[in-house]
């Protein structure tokens with residue numbers, strides 16, 4: 001018999017209410033022994049939770065959910081208690097005395113998955129919802145939890161299985177018995193699906209960006225005002241502002257919410273030629289972060305007149321944002337040259353002064369970009385690297401199946417592998433180690 005587990009489902013510490021959750025075949029028996037009374041399925045009862053031979057105890061509202069109509073699919077009990085460390089400790093002691101085991105991180109959701117209450121992508125959505133900091137993250141997680149990702153993958157898999165049936169018909173019957181159009185129908189179905197997977201892959205970054213944050217690198221020469229900009233946008237002193245060039249050596253990542261989307265702003269080391277080993281490493285990290293960012297904000301000190309801005313030009317991508325900073329100072333002789341470089345790269349250019357509190361204009365531009373890049377008409381097909389990898393794997397097999405249509409046996413095998421890759425997203429055909437990895441990132445009590 002499976003062990004019955006328990007965990008504190010609310011945050012520990014001082015609180016109005018604490019909830020301890022139990023799941024497993026012994027949940028109801030433990031409630032009855034500890035309180036001297038049971039509870040109706042779906043109902044709540046006021047009870048006192050006591051250790052053996054103790055007349056004191058904690059007052060609880062005991063809720064009972066009879067399996068399989070519960071979160072985990074097993075018998076579950078929730079004890080709603082007065083919050084506070086001492087109450088939680090005394091109930092925990094009583095539960096341990098009953099032989100219940102403290103739950104591992106994610107163990108409730110893992111049981112829900114194993115009992116068929118949800119697919120793996122929905123279980124992932126539970127963790128994402130708990131971690132959500134922005135409205136968009138929460139909306140996406142909720143959509144995934146409601147099965148919006150699963151519905152799409154199921155439809156694709158069904159189409160693959162239908163194409164597979166046609167290919168197998170072509171294998172099983174001698175040439176003359178197979179209707180000619182069987183191969184054509186299989187080709188048509190596989191091509192249609194390939195186009196859908198291509199569209200999903202073209203859009204693959206969006207879901208992951210909503211979940212993990214849209215990455216904006218702030219780059220430029222030392223002293224161009226990068227740290228001032230980060231602090232102004234985040235409303236706090238996240239980065240050190242100083243007139244000493246080269247102060248930022250490592251990447252400082254600052255999370256923000258813009259337009260309901262999570263954004264990660266990165267303050268990076270000023271880009272310049274240097275012999276100083278720590279600074280060289282800082283510049284290398286700045287380059288790497290900027291290369292993988294979704295957007296770069298390139299700062300140019302328009303008063304410097306020293307062409308130091310040139311060092312960062314090769315990091316900028318077409319369509320990025322250029323901020324000509326320090327507009328309160330007289331402009332340097334090379335300003336026109338910097339403007340021309342920005343125009344040649346089709347950058348959106350803003351003239352601002354961070355010192356005069358003009359960061360808001362940049363925040364507006366950034367919000368527009370984030371919304372444009374992350375809002376889509378469709379629910380994204382991938383919200384994690386795991387989904388992306390399997391989507392790519394399925395597309396690879398599909399491409400091979402299309403190439404092999406003259407040999408239906410081979411095409412059928414690749415079609416089968418493509419369907420399998422898609423099924424692995426829902427976790428129904430996966431190895432233990434994948435499950436371990438997914439559930440290890442959960443918090444205890446979920």
Ligand code: GDP
Nearest residue numbers: 223224225226227228241242243326353354355
């Ligand atoms: P970073 O090295 O690029 O991070 O630049 P900092 O943000 O540390 O700024 C370097 C220096 O320039 C500091 O002394 C800032 O106060 C100053 N600074 C930043 N923005 C402006 C601005 O718009 N106008 C003026 N006059 N000074 C600025």
